[in-house]
Amino acid sequence: MRGGHRRTRLRGLPLGRPRGQRLGRPRGARLGRRFGWFWGAYGTSALGTWLAFGAFPLIAIQVLHSGPAQVAALSSVGAAVGAAVAVPLGPWVEFRRKRTVLIAMDGVRFAALLTIPAAFALGALTFLQLLLVSVVVAAADITFRAASGAYLKALLPAEDLLVANARFESTAWTTTIVGPPLGGIAIGLLGPVATVVADAVSYLLSALGIRAAGGHEQLPERREATRMRAGDLLDGWRFILADATLRPLFFNTALFNGLVMAAQPLLAVLMLGPLGFAPWQYGLAFAAPSIGGLLGSRLARPLVSRFGQHQVLVGAGALRALWPVGLAFIGPDTGGLLLVMGVELGLIFCCGVFNPVYATYRLERTATDRVTRTLSAWAVTTKASTALLTAVWGVLGSLLGPRTAIGLAGVLLLATPLLLPRRAAAPLPQPEPSPSRG
DSSP: OOOSOOOEEESOOOSSOOTTOOOSSOTTOOOOHHHHHHHHHHHHHHHHHHHTTTHHHHIIIIISOOOHHHHHHHHHHHHHHHHHHHTTHHHHHHTSOHHHHHHHHHHHHHHHHHHHHHHHHHTOOOHHHHHHHHHHHHHHHHHHHHHHHHHHHHHSOGGGHHHHHHHHHHHHHHHHHHHHHHHHHHHHHHOHHHHHHHHHHHHHHHHHHHHHHOOOOOOOOOSSOSOOOGGGGGHHHHHHHHSTTHHHHHHHHHHHHHHHHHHHHHHHHHHHTTTOOOHHHHHHHHHGGGHHHHHHHHHHHHHHHHHOHHHHHHHHHHHGGGSGGGGGGOOSHHHHHHHHHHHHHHHHHHHHHHHHHHHHHHHHHSOGGGHHHHHHHHHHHHHHHHHHHHHHHHHHHHHHOHHHHHHHHHHHHTTGGGGSOSSOOOOOOOEEEOOOOO
């Protein structure tokens, strides 16, 4: 995200770098004014999201007096329908200016969320409106993330992508640590609708930050002067499944994320129900270990520089799968709380290392004119698989009990490293000019 002199480089360098090879810029080096604005915009919207964490279910329960089925539908149905709505947006965004799309998606989320406090103030808020807003926000989230990956790849040279992704990951975990406690205080003092206002404003500030980044972005050209066809909606999946290294990583991340998230509601039932933990203990068990994500993201680049990208990707991807099975052995009292915190700390630390390396690996492996479609297909699949597995594990929890279902998810997670790429990817052949920097 910057301007300056131009130089020619070759994208698609081998993803497994030799040991000790210098990787991009030294830690702390500036990535430029445009990246700085983009990074700040991301941090602002991420903080707003975590401030409003859990606001929709609270509004449904406290304001609209909704039952458990409606609250569950608000999370699962909203995300699933939002993912379906986002499917045609990937191919459409591919041939639009990404910065314009980013600003537009922030604007959509700002406007959609702002309808909730407006309707609440008028006494006209309904559950249907909450559900529709959750669908719109979910679709805009997927589209924003896909466009942001393409924008980042065009903004920075390949050797800076890992540094940038590590900074995003670090920011994500920082806002995870800070946001929910502040949001909880705001909800206690002002009610859940106030945090929705804060979330909406964060998207407005994000849009203003991305706009302030400036810079000229050329309009991508279609290779064929035809209208988008129904088959084009599947382009992202075709690109992923045709690549021998992206394909296993795609299945690995979809299955891993889905199983981890599917066990979370059952863990809440187990901890807050039979084991008798207080709500503040449950919150502490997941908030405190988030420091592991911050530490892991800061170590990602040095580890890649030392061992190589492929080795770190596979190593961290395998290690993160070892932890969740420990949650099946949680007991009551302080020992059980410490067990959960220890498991979550190890899991989040490994994810903190894995996520920026995986995000960089995926961007480097995807041709520039396919990034948005690829990332959109990836996000849609991840959300859909998470929704499906969460529903399945809800049934299993009812039939087998929460502890057994959590253990089953943990055992299945032990097999997910088998889906990681077994060898470093071959380089992509096409040379591309470096983005302008300054």
